[in-house]
Amino acid sequence: MVTCDFCGSTEPGEQPPVSWTSATEQGRLKLFCARCSREYLRSMEAKLDSDHW
Template sequence: MDQQSSHRADTEDLVCSRCGTVADGRPPTWTCSVENGTRHYFCDNCSRENLRAIEGRLDSTWW
């Protein structure tokens, strides 16, 4: 990935993979999970609601 592509990825808005909430940029409090090689981002609320499953390393399809 070149520097310009990396910069674009850092400034894109994120969408919560669970509820669809859109974030402005990359909030430091959101959770990122890599499942089957794909990144999934989860907002604060979804992360809190599913904390035990996240800590248990369950894929989001099991939540």
């Protein structure tokens, strides 16, 4: 199961759906669901860590 590191939503399986995004923050891989990816796209593009969203 994969979990969104921002909102906690989950998807079955070991790989996230293609609509999810990923980022490496402080050396740790973070996954974000499609909803969070759309909502925070500008912050992601600005490369802000998710702590700043």
